[in-house]
Amino acid sequence: MKSAWAPALIVIGIVVAAFNLRPGVTGLSPLLDAMGSDIHLSAVFLAIIGMLPPLLYGLSGFITPRLYNRFSGLTIILAVMIMITVGLGVRAVVDSPAIFLGLSVLALLGMGIGNVVVPPIVKSYFPDRVALLSTVHVGLLQLGTFIPPLVAVPLAGRLEWRGSLLVWAGAAAVGIVVWAVIAVLKPVPRARVSATVVGGSELRRLIKSRRAWALMTMTGLTSFNNFILFTWLPTLLTRSGFDAVFAGAMLALVTAIPLVLGFVLPLLAQKMRTASPIVAAFCLCLAVGYIGLWxxxxxxxxxWTVLLGIGISTFPLALTLITLRSRSAEASAALSGFVQGGGYLMAATGPLIFAFLIQSVDAMWPAYAVVLASTAVKFTVSFSACRPGSI
Structure with missing residues (x-):
């Protein structure tokens, strides 16, 4: 399709897709106590549900470049919307924790593939507006992270916890409609992705790149802390004497900070020679926030919550660096898969380790020692990850 409004249609698709890549995660944790009154949620379930998002996001990073070898980005993102809708919708009405986890796998795998497929779509259709569309992508991703925990408990008060979860399935269903229209009309990309390169020579080149590993580590350790906070911040606050409503509001706040900064960081990163001073300052905020919370x-x-939110805002910055430091659309797809694949696999250990430490160790210091050590490592690798020039 060639028309004046084709770019606007793609932008709408990016907005809808980006928004739906997080509600299934952050809209769940404030409802776990309410769910526990209807469904028996064991300690094993809680550990697994916290580990699943980064684990499946990581696996998606390695799967998605292979999918590019066989299918178009438009077909993949439509399939992503279907997976999210079915997974979130059906899991909201089941009574079995095991089936709930299985459907969560379907939805989260779709979200993970969406994480990787959106940056190359941006690079393909808007090669001259990468920073602007990256801002849109990251901003809506953070908006979809922020809104669900803020409204989850109030929605559950009106619709019960199942109805609260079904709201996000409905949001994903809108994505099916939008991307189905785009897939039928087939707008012509301005920069084509070469399937013979994505996941092939580009990926092998990245494996040998120290900067690619540094960016993956910086992204992974940011997500390491993201998912710990997404899963455990409400629990840490209620254990400190705060009520569940306040804890849910603080979870929304910790996701709101990256939302606000996500609209600024992509443009700032494009103008700065290196983004390492930003990462260094954010690492300091993260460390102080953890120490205060502890x-x-x-x-x-x-x-403490605001400082933690600033600290995890290096994630939208890392997503921007994937597109800014890529030489082409195919390089962006390969770098996105490598960085997010390895990074999320690294992040998957975070909720699991943290859950084990705070549930099986009497003292809290080992859990906080782990997150503070991860912050120190992220600070160290950031100088290489943010260095100017193409990776």
Whole structure:
């Protein structure tokens, strides 16, 4: 399809897709207590449900470039919307924890593939507006992270927890409609992705690149902390004496900070020679936030939450660097798969390790030592990850 409004249609598709890549994660954790009254949720279930998002996002990073060898980006993103809708919709009405986990796998795998497929779509259809569309992509991704925990408990009060979860299945269904229309009309990309390169020579080249590994590690350790906070921040706050409504609001706040900064960081990263000063400052904020939450949580819980939110805002920055540091659309697809694939596999260990430490060890310091150590490593690798020039 060649028309004046084709770019606008693709932008709408990117907006809808990006928004739907997180609600299935952050819209669930505030409802776990309510779910537990209807479905028996064991400690094993809680550990697995926290580990699944980064684990499946990581696996998706390695699967998606292979899918590009056989299918178009438009076909893949339509399939992603279907997987998310079916997974989130059906899991909301089942009574078995095992089936709930299985359907979560379907939805989260779709979200993971969507994480990887959107950047090369941006590069293909808007090669001269990468920073702007990356801002749109990252901003809507963060918006889809922020809204669900804020409204999950109020929605459950009106619709019960199942109805609260079904809202996000409905949002994903809108994505099916939008991308079905785009897939039928087949707008012509301005920069084509070569299937013979994606996942092939480009991926082999990245494996040998220290900067690619550094960017993967920086992204992975950011997500490591993201998913720990997404899963455990409400629990940490309620254990410190705060009520569930306040804890849910703080989870929304910790996701709101990357949302706000996500609209600024892509453009700022494009103008700066290196983004390492930003990462260094954010690492400091993350460390101070953790220390405050650990030692004096009651003193300033909102401040600690804001600092944690700033600290995890290196994730939208990392997504931007994937597109800015890529030489072409195919290089962007390969780098996106490599960075997010390895990074999310690294991140999958975070909720599992943290869950084990806070549930089986009497003292809290080992859990906080792990997250503070991860922050120190991220600070160290950021200088190489953010260096100017193509990877």
């Amino acid at each position: 030692l004096i949580p009651e003193a300033a819980p909102v401040l």
